[in-house]
Amino acid sequence: MSIRVRFAPSPTGHIHVGNVRTALFNYLFARSQGGKFILRIEDTDLERSTLESEELIYEDLEWLGLDYDEGPKKGGEYGPYRQTERFDIYNKYAEKLIEEGYAYKCFCTKEELDTEREKASKEGRAYIYGGKCAHLTKEEIAEREARGEKASIRFRAFKPTILVQDMIHGDIEFPTNAFGDFIIIRPDGAPIYNYVVVIDDALMKITHVIRGDDHLSNTPKQALIYEAIGEKAPVFAHIPMILGPDHAKLSKRHGNTSVEEFRKAGYLKEAMINYMSLLSWSSDDERELFTMEELKEKFSMKRVSKSAAVFDFDKLKWMNGIYIRSKEISELLELCKPYIIESGLADEKYINENKEKVEAMLLSVRDNFTLLSDAPTYLKVYFELPDEITEEAMEMLNLETSKGVLDLFLSKIAGKEYLDLESYRAIMKEIQKETLTKGKPLYMAVRCGITRSTKGPEMDSVATILPVAELTERIKATMEKAGMA
RNA sequence: GACCCGUUCGUCUAGCUUGGCCUAGGACAUCGGCCUUUCACGCCGACAACAGGGGUUCAAAUCCCCUACGGGUCGCCA
Numbered sequence: 001m002s003i004r005v006r007f008a009p010s011p012t013g014h015i016h017v018g019n020v021r022t023a024l025f026n027y028l029f030a031r032s033q034g035g036k037f038i039l040r041i042e043d044t045d046l047e048r049s050t051l052e053s054e055e056l057i058y059e060d061l062e063w064l065g066l067d068y069d070e071g072p073k074k075g076g077e078y079g080p081y082r083q084t085e086r087f088d089i090y091n092k093y094a095e096k097l098i099e100e101g102y103a104y105k106c107f108c109t110k111e112e113l114d115t116e117r118e119k120a121s122k123e124g125r126a127y128i129y130g131g132k133c134a135h136l137t138k139e140e141i142a143e144r145e146a147r148g149e150k151a152s153i154r155f156r157a158f159k160p161t162i163l164v165q166d167m168i169h170g171d172i173e174f175p176t177n178a179f180g181d182f183i184i185i186r187p188d189g190a191p192i193y194n195y196v197v198v199i200d201d202a203l204m205k206i207t208h209v210i211r212g213d214d215h216l217s218n219t220p221k222q223a224l225i226y227e228a229i230g231e232k233a234p235v236f237a238h239i240p241m242i243l244g245p246d247h248a249k250l251s252k253r254h255g256n257t258s259v260e261e262f263r264k265a266g267y268l269k270e271a272m273i274n275y276m277s278l279l280s281w282s283s284d285d286e287r288e289l290f291t292m293e294e295l296k297e298k299f300s301m302k303r304v305s306k307s308a309a310v311f312d313f314d315k316l317k318w319m320n321g322i323y324i325r326s327k328e329i330s331e332l333l334e335l336c337k338p339y340i341i342e343s344g345l346a347d348e349k350y351i352n353e354n355k356e357k358v359e360a361m362l363l364s365v366r367d368n369f370t371l372l373s374d375a376p377t378y379l380k381v382y383f384e385l386p387d388e389i390t391e392e393a394m395e396m397l398n399l400e401t402s403k404g405v406l407d408l409f410l411s412k413i414a415g416k417e418y419l420d421l422e423s424y425r426a427i428m429k430e431i432q433k434e435t436l437t438k439g440k441p442l443y444m445a446v447r448c449g450i451t452r453s454t455k456g457p458e459m460d461s462v463a464t465i466l467p468v469a470e471l472t473e474r475i476k477a478t479m480e481k482a483g484m485a
Numbered sequence: 486g487a488c489c490c491g492u493u494c495g496u497c498u499a500g501c502u503u504g505g506c507c508u509a510g511g512a513c514a515u516c517g518g519c520c521u522u523u524c525a526c527g528c529c530g531a532c533a534a535c536a537g538g539g540g541u542u543c544a545a546a547u548c549c550c551c552u553a554c555g556g557g558u559c560g561c562c563a
Contacts, residue, residue: 008563009563010562010563012563042563044562044563045562045563047562048562048563049563106561109561110561113560113561117560121486123486124486124487125486125487126486126487126488126559127559127560128559152561169489169490169491172489172490174488174489175488177488178487178488178489178558178559179488179558179559182560183560183561185561186561187561188561190561192560192561192562192563193562193563194563197563212557213489213490213491213556213557214556214557214558215557215558215563216489216490216557216558217488217489217490217557217558217559218558218559218563219489220488220489238490240490240491240556241556241557243555243556245496247555247556248556249556249557275497278497278498278512279497280497280498281498282497282498282499282511284499286499286510286511286512287511288497288498288511288512288513305498306490306491306492307490307491307492307556308490308491308492308555308556308557309496309497309498310496310497311496311497312496312497312513312514314496314513314514315496315497315512315513315514316513317513318512318513318514319513321526325526365525366526367524367525367526367527368524368525368526369525378524378525392523396523428522438522439522440522440523441522442522443522443523444522444523446522447522447523448523453523453524454523454524455523455524455525456523456524457523457524457525458522458523459522459523
């Protein structure tokens with residue numbers, strides 16, 4: 001039987017990083033095994049689910065490069081893939097369960113149950129349904145329904161223990177009296193997660209359920225339902241949680257938690273995918289850098305660990321830097337473009353018309369940053385002369401050789417439009433001979449004259465990318481400000 | 486509280502199935518050095534862990550038991 005896995009998010013917003021990892025492992029497992037990856041939208045919670053959020057999920061998956069084989073928009077032979085479109089199916093199965101005695105109608109009201117629950121928690125014990133409606137007769141049910149009472153449908157925990165087989169955790173046997181009879185369909189007809197997930201996975205022929213291990217405790221309920229509907233349970237793989245730096249489940253209060261926020265912050269999808277793959281999974285060699293293609297080949301559930309992983313923003317950043325440095329420069333420019341425009345350094349028109357030049361600028365600073373959004377900070381040197389001269393730059397400018405170097409530099413570049421690398425280097429060599437200044441005092445004088453800072457990209461780049469007119473203007477302005485005129 | 490799951494450097498992890506190759510390997514971070522006309526990149530090095538206690542064994546990070554700690558679930562949320 002061919003392998004089928006699914007990613008089943010609720011459409012309540014952008015995909016959260018924890019879910020990205022779940023989606024990724026499902027995807028990688030499917031692709032590594034030649035199986036199918038299915039997208040199912042779990043929108044049974046009508047209050048929180050929206051169609052707009054569903055779109056966000058498509059966007060996020062597309063950005064990440066997680067393509068699926070079947071889904072709401074894509075179709076497939078096991079659809080529909082949106083749970084709200086499957087209510088008939090859920091009702092049909094529920095009726096069957098009632099007929100066969102696996103489920104029953106329960107007329108207890110929410111208020112009644114809440115009171116009991118409260119009482120239980122006050123007494124320090126877990127709340128388990130008392131079974132008040134477990135044995136109503138057909139007549140009683142008909143009578144109450146005739147009176148207009150609404151019933152929920154409750155599933156009977158019909159056996160004392162249930163075995164869950166998990167690829168990561170092994171076999172786990174759960175006592176069912178820990179949860180008792182549970183509701184599968186609300187009085188208003190809306191089915192409950194633990195129920196629909198089983199019906200859908202069974203009907204969609206899902207062979208492996210890969211999800212976060214926060215679902216592990218729910219699994220015995222689901223395993224019970226599989227048995228009741230006469231379906232073989234899929235193989236489960238409960239993957240460890242992702243924790244925040246404080247070791248609590250990663251959530252909004254830890255800062256960035258949706259893919260979209262990471263994207264906006266300047267992370268590359270390659271880094272996201274690669275980094276996420278390393279959370280609770282490792283390769284059999286000591287490598288850590290992988291392309292998606294390599295991951296598809298190497299991924300194995302056998303190498304997924306059991307313990308939760310703390311999300312390490314530092315390591316993600318490091319990895320992002322690696323991918324930034326390995327990008328084709330024209331592609332990197334496209335990626336940085338929005339950030340450059342937003343910073344006001346240059347507009348789209350300028351960038352497009354001076355593509356080669358801007359690429360040269362980018363090339364000279366790309367080693368310095370780890371986030372796409374950092375690009376403008378480092379590119380700034382090419383677009384603006386800072387108002388102030390830094391303290392260290394002032395020191396360099398105050399060297400007694402500096403004025404001579406700069407004056408000479410000015411005179412040697414005069415009349416030219418641009419310096420090419422060769423003439424820039426020749427000029428520096430000449431200045432070195434004529435002023436008998438070399439090394440730091442020589443280069444720093446020029447650097448500080450042009451940029452007002454001791455830090456920045458190589459002078460080779462700065463001197464050749466900026467037009468001579470700009471170079472001249474900057475040096476003159478700086479000399480004046482530094483009192484060297 | 487009950488039931489489940491988990492526990493190797495600060496963090497991600499390798500090793501655990503099939504005990505000896507582990508004086509526990511790699512990566513991020515940190516610190517130091519080298520490279521370099523600056524910053525960075527890169528390279529080299531240092532620091533740093535088997536949760537604790539009992540067994541079993543010639544030998545345990547690896548097997549067994551207990552304790553502790555962490556996490557998850559206990560919804561007419563998913």
